[in-house]
Amino acid sequence: MDNISPIPEKLIKKMIKVAKETRKNAFAYRSMHKIWASVLMWDGTIIWWCNVEWVISWLWICAERCAIDNSISNWEYDIVAVCTVDTKFTPTCGACLQYIMLFSQILDRDIWIINWDIRWHYKIQPLSELLPDWYKTKTNLQLMKKYIKQQIAKKNKK
Numbered sequence: 001m002d003n004i005s006p007i008p009e010k011l012i013k014k015m016i017k018v019a020k021e022t023r024k025n026a027f028a029y030r031s032m033h034k035i036w037a038s039v040l041m042w043d044g045t046i047i048w049w050c051n052v053e054w055v056i057s058w059l060w061i062c063a064e065r066c067a068i069d070n071s072i073s074n075w076e077y078d079i080v081a082v083c084t085v086d087t088k089f090t091p092t093c094g095a096c097l098q099y100i101m102l103f104s105q106i107l108d109r110d111i112w113i114i115n116w117d118i119r120w121h122y123k124i125q126p127l128s129e130l131l132p133d134w135y136k137t138k139t140n141l142q143l144m145k146k147y148i149k150q151q152i153a154k155k156n157k158k
């Protein structure tokens, strides 16, 4: 597939490779539908995680959100792209798109969504195209921006 994003092909392949390496960690005991995700940061850092299924089905969490939460735990917020890896083409779900959209609002720029399947086909689309309208909150957004600024300042002090 043509790469229409500003992300170099080499970096996309690296994201896919990193996501694929999490295969053994996917926790999909019930559906056996294992999905892996990686998140590319502005500085080139790539952080990953897998989906986690739980006994109570509404507590299941997608790989994309797990990978982003892992990024947050590493004080990494500057998201450029989110990539999923599955054996078949699986688009990112609406809940994850909304989750990622919050970062797009915080960063005030689009984020690229990459969905890859085992045959080395992938689709790369801007988040704004996949979710042209979304839930918006001004107060929480300002609080979150302030908090992230403080977290980055703490990180830079280390």
Ligand SMILES: [Zn+2]
Binding pocket: 062, 063, 064, 065, 092, 093, 094, 095, 096, 097
């Ligand atoms: Zn999802």
